[in-house]
Amino acid sequence: MTGDIAAAAGGCHLFSGCGFPSPGLQDFNFQTLFTIGGWHVTKPELLAVLCALIVIVFFWIAFRKPTMIPGKTQSVGEMAILAVRDQIIRPQLGRKGDKYLGYISAMFFWIVLCNLMELIPVLQFPVMSRIGFVLPMVLVMYVLYWYTGFKTKGFIGYFKSWVPEAPLFVLPLLILIEVFKYVIIQPATLCIRLFANMFAGHLLLAIFMVATWYLASASIGLVFAAGSLFMVFFVFLLELLVDILQAFIFTTLISSYLADSLESHH
Amino acid sequence: MSLAATVVAAAASTSNTLDITHLGSLTYGLAAIGPGIGIGLVFGHAIEAMARQPEASGRIQQYMWIGFALTEALALIGFIAPFVLP
Numbered sequence: 554m555t556g557d558i559a560a561a562a563g564g565c566h567l568f569s570g571c572g573f574p575s576p577g578l579q580d581f582n583f584q585t586l587f588t589i590g591g592w593h594v595t596k597p598e599l600l601a602v603l604c605a606l607i608v609i610v611f612f613w614i615a616f617r618k619p620t621m622i623p624g625k626t627q628s629v630g631e632m633a634i635l636a637v638r639d640q641i642i643r644p645q646l647g648r649k650g651d652k653y654l655g656y657i658s659a660m661f662f663w664i665v666l667c668n669l670m671e672l673i674p675v676l677q678f679p680v681m682s683r684i685g686f687v688l689p690m691v692l693v694m695y696v697l698y699w700y701t702g703f704k705t706k707g708f709i710g711y712f713k714s715w716v717p718e719a720p721l722f723v724l725p726l727l728i729l730i731e732v733f734k735y736v737i738i739q740p741a742t743l744c745i746r747l748f749a750n751m752f753a754g755h756l757l758l759a760i761f762m763v764a765t766w767y768l769a770s771a772s773i774g775l776v777f778a779a780g781s782l783f784m785v786f787f788v789f790l791l792e793l794l795v796d797i798l799q800a801f802i803f804t805t806l807i808s809s810y811l812a813d814s815l816e817s818h819h
Numbered sequence: 820m821s822l823a824a825t826v827v828a829a830a831a832s833t834s835n836t837l838d839i840t841h842l843g844s845l846t847y848g849l850a851a852i853g854p855g856i857g858i859g860l861v862f863g864h865a866i867e868a869m870a871r872q873p874e875a876s877g878r879i880q881q882y883m884w885i886g887f888a889l890t891e892a893l894a895l896i897g898f899i900a901p902f903v904l905p
Contacts, residue, residue, distance in 0.1 A: 644881050742892040749895035802888040
């Protein structure tokens with residue numbers, strides 16, 4: 554949003570002769586803030602590191618000295634971990650999914666925090682709306698589900714488990730679809746879903762915020778600015794839901810894909 | 820000159836090329852039709868199922884969100900396509 558705020562703060566209002574400074578792709582490219590050893594640090598990278606630090610520090614404080622009767626921080630930490638276990642992992646993977654608890658819960662809380670960054674004033678950028686942050690997580694998941702598949706079912710057995718039970722004449726088509734699903738569609742949609750949701754959310758928020766500023770002039774535009782401001786609050790609440798929901802769905806789908814590799818449904 | 824003739828003349832005078840600078844918004848509208856119907860079906864049937872079996876609500880909600888996510892992916896692909904392929 555940096556570009557828009559600069560443009561809007563320059564006195565760009567309705568009837569002042571300048572067009573609507575419409576938010577677009579340029580709002581997702583950031584100037585380098587500072588450089589550490591040839592590594593150009595930008596705002597999304599800084600936010601991602603910040604979120605990771607919050608997660609690490611919080612859980613480190615919570616479980617530094619675990620006691621039988623938990624203190625305040627420890628009980629919040631335990632509630633958070635148990636919520637992930639009971640709502641995300643157990644329904645998909647059952648008890649044998651508990652070994653993925655660290656992986657899934659760390660990812661869940663990091664994604665939630667990264668997404669919520671779009672709602673905090675000044676910071677105001679969802680890290681996950683840069684696909685470069687989502688892609689590595691999906692690649693890790695991709696490697697993990699091939700690895701668990703090969704480990705639990707064997708090399709040939711894993712590919713055999715893709716073959717569904719069906720009449721012989723539709724089998725070639727179904728096998729083709731299954732291969733396509735496991736190799737391309739599942740990871741691609743997993744990646745695009747999180748990225749595009751955050752991308753769309755940030756654009757929506759940016760459009761209404763810039764529109765509120767743009768329309769707020771001493772004219773009939775003030776009425777529309779009020780409507781636009783209302784939409785800002787509405788989209789804000791919507792995004793609050795979407796942020797948490799998308800983190801939940803991302804991790805739930807990863808657990809369900811892992812369950813596919815661990816069990817033989819067919 | 821009748822009204823019909825005027826309309827025909829007006830139609831002939833405008834150019835035949837379509838302004839496609841904002842085609843992306845139009846195609847996103849088209850891409851949202853299917854997922855819109857799909858999401859309606861997902862939530863509608865989930866609510867119906869929860870009304871019939873209130874004790875199974877938790878399990879149904881779990882699958883409802885997964886179904887919602889899978890359906891929504893199509894609309895989102897439609898949303899980012901104009902940005903990726905301008």
